[in-house]
Amino acid sequence: MSESPNESTMGGSAHRPDATVGTAVSAVFSSDVRTKAKQIIARYPVAQSALLPLLHLVQSVEGYVSQAGIEFCAEQLDLSKAEVSAVATFYTMYKRRPCGEHLVSVCTNTLCAALGGEKIYRTLAEHLGGEERPLGHEETAGEPGTPGSVTLEHVECLAACDFAPVLQVNYEFFDKQTPESAVELVKALQRGERPNPTRGAPLTDFKQVGLQLAGFFGGRESDVDGPSASPETLRGAWLAQEQGWTAPAMPDDAPLPDVPEKK
Ligand code: FES
Numbered sequence: 001m002s003e004s005p006n007e008s009t010m011g012g013s014a015h016r017p018d019a020t021v022g023t024a025v026s027a028v029f030s031s032d033v034r035t036k037a038k039q040i041i042a043r044y045p046v047a048q049s050a051l052l053p054l055l056h057l058v059q060s061v062e063g064y065v066s067q068a069g070i071e072f073c074a075e076q077l078d079l080s081k082a083e084v085s086a087v088a089t090f091y092t093m094y095k096r097r098p099c100g101e102h103l104v105s106v107c108t109n110t111l112c113a114a115l116g117g118e119k120i121y122r123t124l125a126e127h128l129g130g131e132e133r134p135l136g137h138e139e140t141a142g143e144p145g146t147p148g149s150v151t152l153e154h155v156e157c158l159a160a161c162d163f164a165p166v167l168q169v170n171y172e173f174f175d176k177q178t179p180e181s182a183v184e185l186v187k188a189l190q191r192g193e194r195p196n197p198t199r200g201a202p203l204t205d206f207k208q209v210g211l212q213l214a215g216f217f218g219g220r221e222s223d224v225d226g227p228s229a230s231p232e233t234l235r236g237a238w239l240a241q242e243q244g245w246t247a248p249a250m251p252d253d254a255p256l257p258d259v260p261e262k263k
Contacts, residue, residue: 060210100149172197
């Protein structure tokens with residue numbers, strides 16, 4: 001599988017330098033974003049605990065964690081840029097290059113791979129980049145952030161093996177996929193449609209999901225509270241209930257660690 005970018009379909013996103021380098025942080029993040037950042041920080045007894053949702057907030061603005069985003073988080077939390085970068089580059093949900101309107105994540109871990117996940121990924125890579133130069137991991141077809149642009153990635157187990165092979169669009173599940181169904185789904189995204197996920201919340205886009213992951217739902221809390229379990233997922237719990245199996249009870253007096261006072 002090629003990891004090289006296909007400039008004709010990707011808009012050169014793979015090697016584009018960070019457009020925010022040298023840009024004042026205040027020019028990128030509005031007062032509304034700063035207010036949201038303060039609200040996030042207020043949720044935690046220790047301000048620095050807010051870094052993960054703050055990085056999602058940053059991603060909701062630019063579709064990735066830019067250098068300006070790193071500086072913004074560092075300023076808000078009194079951390080060094082190196083400390084923020086260390087976290088942003090550790091977790092794969094934080095993207096260091098601009099993403100498409102939609103992020104398509106194909107599980108290629110053991111069970112999905114055995115049931116066709118690798119083939120789904122290869123087929124989508126060829127659909128989005130062409131047979132000669134299939135799209136590589138975390139590369140984007142189309143100009144990042146514009147309608148119909150799609151970033152493709154392969155991911156490890158999505159904890160949905162009972163529906164293998166699965167993929168996600170902006171972290172919403174599409175279960176029991178085939179190469180054909182996956183291509184139809186991506187074609188619909190490219191046309192500007194938002195097909196319903198198999199379960200969970202309705203589809204939005206990558207930036208909007210960043211806002212949700214930062215804890216802002218814009219009055220659509222009920223959407224993300226939707227049921228996502230299914231008979232396949234619950235079968236173990238039902239079996240345990242039938243057999244009377246239970247987990248050991250938590251002691252009432254389990255000691256909690258001391259938390260330093262918030263500064
Ligand atoms: S291996 Fe794909 S969801 Fe677990």
